[in-house]
Amino acid sequence: MTEPTDRKVIDLKGLKVACQECSLRDLCLPVGMSVQDIDRLDHIIRRKRPLHRGDYLYREGDELHSLYAVRSGSVKSFSVSEEGEEQVLGFHLPGELVGLDAIHDSTHHCSTIALETTSVCEIPFDALEELAQEIPGLQHQLFRLMSRELQNDEHFMMVLGKKSSEEKLSNFLVSLSQRFSSRGFSGTEFMLSMSRNDIANYLGLAVETISRLFTRFQNNGLIEVDRKFITIRDLEGLRRLAGPQCGGHMGAHRG
Amino acid sequence: MTEPTDRKVIDLKGLKVACQECSLRDLCLPVGMSVQDIDRLDHIIRRKRPLHRGDYLYREGDELHSLYAVRSGSVKSFSVSEEGEEQVLGFHLPGELVGLDAIHDSTHHCSTIALETTSVCEIPFDALEELAQEIPGLQHQLFRLMSRELQNDEHFMMVLGKKSSEEKLSNFLVSLSQRFSSRGFSGTEFMLSMSRNDIANYLGLAVETISRLFTRFQNNGLIEVDRKFITIRDLEGLRRLAGPQCGGHMGAHRG
DNA sequence: CGCTGCTTTGAACAACTTCAACTTCTGTGG
DNA sequence: CCACAGAAGTTGAAGTTGTTCAAAGCAGCG
Numbered sequence: 241m242t243e244p245t246d247r248k249v250i251d252l253k254g255l256k257v258a259c260q261e262c263s264l265r266d267l268c269l270p271v272g273m274s275v276q277d278i279d280r281l282d283h284i285i286r287r288k289r290p291l292h293r294g295d296y297l298y299r300e301g302d303e304l305h306s307l308y309a310v311r312s313g314s315v316k317s318f319s320v321s322e323e324g325e326e327q328v329l330g331f332h333l334p335g336e337l338v339g340l341d342a343i344h345d346s347t348h349h350c351s352t353i354a355l356e357t358t359s360v361c362e363i364p365f366d367a368l369e370e371l372a373q374e375i376p377g378l379q380h381q382l383f384r385l386m387s388r389e390l391q392n393d394e395h396f397m398m399v400l401g402k403k404s405s406e407e408k409l410s411n412f413l414v415s416l417s418q419r420f421s422s423r424g425f426s427g428t429e430f431m432l433s434m435s436r437n438d439i440a441n442y443l444g445l446a447v448e449t450i451s452r453l454f455t456r457f458q459n460n461g462l463i464e465v466d467r468k469f470i471t472i473r474d475l476e477g478l479r480r481l482a483g484p485q486c487g488g489h490m491g492a493h494r495g
Numbered sequence: 496m497t498e499p500t501d502r503k504v505i506d507l508k509g510l511k512v513a514c515q516e517c518s519l520r521d522l523c524l525p526v527g528m529s530v531q532d533i534d535r536l537d538h539i540i541r542r543k544r545p546l547h548r549g550d551y552l553y554r555e556g557d558e559l560h561s562l563y564a565v566r567s568g569s570v571k572s573f574s575v576s577e578e579g580e581e582q583v584l585g586f587h588l589p590g591e592l593v594g595l596d597a598i599h600d601s602t603h604h605c606s607t608i609a610l611e612t613t614s615v616c617e618i619p620f621d622a623l624e625e626l627a628q629e630i631p632g633l634q635h636q637l638f639r640l641m642s643r644e645l646q647n648d649e650h651f652m653m654v655l656g657k658k659s660s661e662e663k664l665s666n667f668l669v670s671l672s673q674r675f676s677s678r679g680f681s682g683t684e685f686m687l688s689m690s691r692n693d694i695a696n697y698l699g700l701a702v703e704t705i706s707r708l709f710t711r712f713q714n715n716g717l718i719e720v721d722r723k724f725i726t727i728r729d730l731e732g733l734r735r736l737a738g739p740q741c742g743g744h745m746g747a748h749r750g
Numbered sequence: 751c752g753c754t755g756c757t758t759t760g761a762a763c764a765a766c767t768t769c770a771a772c773t774t775c776t777g778t779g780g
Numbered sequence: 781c782c783a784c785a786g787a788a789g790t791t792g793a794a795g796t797t798g799t800t801c802a803a804a805g806c807a808g809c810g
Binding site for chain 2: 756757758759
Binding site: 319321322323325327329340341342343344349350369372373376379380382383384385386387388389390391393394396397398400401402441442443444483484 | 578584597604652
């Protein structure tokens with residue numbers, strides 16, 4: 241499981257950054273762990289070569305081998321119903337862990353693909369579990385991360401069930417803005433790596449509705465839309481539209 | 496934390512059953528643990544006196560002290576928005592664990608109340624975490640339970656986002672039926688412990704819609720409704736209405 | 751008995767979807 | 781480098797589903 245040699249090789253290629261030096265350290269698994277413990281974690285993690293747009297991280301039905309932490313880029317999780325209809329479950333940005341929902345029965349119930357060029361850290365689950373057994377801080381952080389996912393889901397369930405289309409989309413945008421900010425990117429200018437279709441699917445709306453909302457938001461001076469590039473002109477206004485408790489970090493589910 | 500004396504006293508009152516003898520053993524925390532380990536778990540669990548309808552297990556904003564396993568009866572989790580609007584997050588039957596979403600920041604973000612006379616096992620989280628550090632099987636089962644919640648949420652998100660009102664309600668009923676069955680109760684005749692309002696709120700619909708659907712389902716010979724008592728007359732028909740992959744055990748979220 | 755709260759039912763209304771047509775973008779091959 | 785085909789996005793008009801509002805029916809309970 242541990243591959244120090246391999247890691248060094250990848251390091252030379254510029255793909256590898258140890259957890260210790262990773263800018264996502266404070267958002268990811270290592271939170272609350274000692275330097276020594278992070279080093280142990282580091283040794284089970286495999287840095288993979290970057291994925292291209294459309295590459296699968298894993299597919300629905302696959303056995304669970306590893307969890308994945310997004311390092312750069314973004315991924316989308318979705319499942320496909322028997323009739324072939326896709327359901328988008330979430331979008332994941334750097335520092336977010338995907339695959340947690342597969343632990344239950346060691347099987348992935350959704351697929352995850354890269355939305356753009358994306359690099360991830362692969363974390364073999366068996367090794368992670370063993371390590372968590374030895375490192376209390378790691379066990380705790382795993383519990384915390386899973387619990388946070390549950391909280392996110394709660395918030396999202398409320399958005400899906402109780403909000404109008406306007407509120408849904410503004411919630412989505414505010415959430416993206418916040419997540420970009422906390423990762424050191426601009427919270428007011430960013431690129432949507434997903435299609436309108438994906439957004440619509442995710443929010444339980446029709447593509448046409450999303451399109452109309454984008455134009456409406458733009459006309460109201462809330463945002464500026466240029467294809468996939470979004471500029472937020474009035475974050476406070478968006479927040480107001482999103483309704484109260486819109487703090488909930490939405491858009492990240494499952495993987 | 497461990498209160499053997501107290502436990503014996505409660506035992507005499509007929510409230511206490513050790514995990515070992517509990518009929519919910521195979522649905523709850525002890526899954527996959529050895530007899531000895533279950534005994535250790537048993538020692539940190541506090542059996543509380545029964546709650547009455549409307550009693551709070553914990554409130555939104557409370558600090559996390561314990562997780563709770565429903566032993567009998569049922570509870571409802573919900574949060575209240577700033578405008579005072581309630582959002583029902585889930586209903587929990589015996590054998591289900593509530594409070595997991597509070598681990599993230601040691602704070603409950605929803606309230607949980609008893610829908611009827613209900614007894615629960617209180618599991619102090621600190622002690623549980625310590626024990627999980629020593630008992631690999633317990634750590635694993637905790638990961639599994641949290642992961643299952645994530646999977647449930649996924650399924651529910653799909654129901655909320657993509658399904659019609661008919662599909663939502665039939666999904667709900669099928670899920671209840673399954674959960675009652677696997678707990679040894681009748682899967683075709685049961686009492687709804689929650690109000691129409693709660694169901695509507697949970698499914699993101701209006702009360703009136705739920706009411707109309709109940710009458711429609713009854714007219715179509717799918718179910719028989721007598722106040723809170725439901726008799727399922729055509730489970731297969733309901734399943735068909737619920738759409739594919741309706742297996743997902745729905746209705747249990749958050750707590 | 752007469753509240754009070756929950757449920758049911760009807761009718762009008764609104765929000766969002768669907769359908770259809772058109773535009774813009776993207777990328778591929780000549 | 782341009783042309784073209786297919787995908788993605790936008791826009792308008794009509795159609796549905798579910799909501800809202802209003803009112804009446806019913807069970808439980810002091």
